[in-house]
Amino acid sequence: MRKTALTFLLGALLAGPAAALTCGDTAAGFGAWKREFAQYAAQNGVGARGLAALDSATYATRTINADRNQRSFRYELDEFMRIRGGDTIVAQGRRQIENNRDFFLQLELTYGVPSSIIVAIHGMETGFGNFMGDSNVVSAITTLAYDCRRPAFFTPHALAALQLVDRGAISPNSTGAMHGELGHTQFLPGNILAYGVDGNGDGIVDMTNRADSLYSTANFLRQKGWQTGQSYAEGGPNFRVIQEWNAAGVYQRAIALIASRIDA
Known part of the structure; x- marks a missing residue:
């Protein structure tokens, strides 16, 4: 558990030379930005593997299109639940808990969070791991850090992704969601550093592992x-x-509603 890691990264990036990084709205300047970001990343301890992953990153057009067209979050709750399969998540969530009682009991005893909330998130994010994304994580997250819309938010996650590559926690080819989220419950890279837990005790925090996630x-x-x-x-x-x-x-x-129905 590294609760302060993301806070430290945010502070360092916003206060330091990363604030002077360029940004862009098209792919045209992405190569130049990568060279700038490589210098900053190296100054912040990113090593050869992370820098090589950055060098091989490509501008993620699908990610930008998805980021600028998030229609589902504009729906009313009933329509959102229908589109996202809320009833199915409730039914499958109950089965998940019933079939894994010891696991979820230990999870609740450890953290005090109801199993219904955890499985609601798991179901909503990836359909209980059935689809964890098909976008290259490093390309997606660096593209968002370069894009002018929200660089302050995504730049720390881009740096974290390179650090995770350095550690071998992810590879340059790791895939995730459109915005660079990873694993069963779709953690952004900086949140893996800050909150990642080795749930299965194998010494590795792997968000594609159900227990860890x-x-x-x-x-x-x-x-x-x-x-x-x-x-x-x-x-x-x-x-x-x-x-x-x-x-x-x-x-x-939706998460609160799904969890309440699982608990009912």
Whole structure:
């Protein structure tokens, strides 16, 4: 658990020379930006493997198109639930808990987060691991760091992705979601550094491993202030923690609703 890692990265990047990095709205300047970012990454301890991964990264047009066209988060809750398969997630989530009682009991005892919340997130993010994305993680996250829309948010995650390559935690060819999220519950690279947990005890934090991913998810929520036994319904103290997981209001309400139906 490295709770302070992402905070440190954010502070260093916003206060240091990364603030002077160029940005762009098309692929035209991506190569020049990579050369700038390589210098900054090297100054911050990224080694040969991470820098090679950066050098091989390509401008992720699909990622940019998805980032600028996130229509599903504009739907009302009922429509969002229908589109995202809310009823299916509820049914499958109940089976997940029933078939893995010891695992989820230990998870709850360790972090105090209800199993229903964890499986709701797991189901919503990747259909319980059935689709964890097909976008190159390094290309996606560096493209978003280069893009002028939200470089302050994505630049620390781009640096973290290169650090993960250096450590062997991911490879230059690792795939994930459109925005560079990885694994069963779609962690951004910086959040892997900050909240990743070795759930299966093999000495490796691997977000494509179900146990690691679900333990990391529970750890994230706990570190963000989850209060054991308190309400996660909208307006309750733990709903604020759900808001830390995803910024979209309809997504937050869907997670709470799905979890409540699994618990019913």
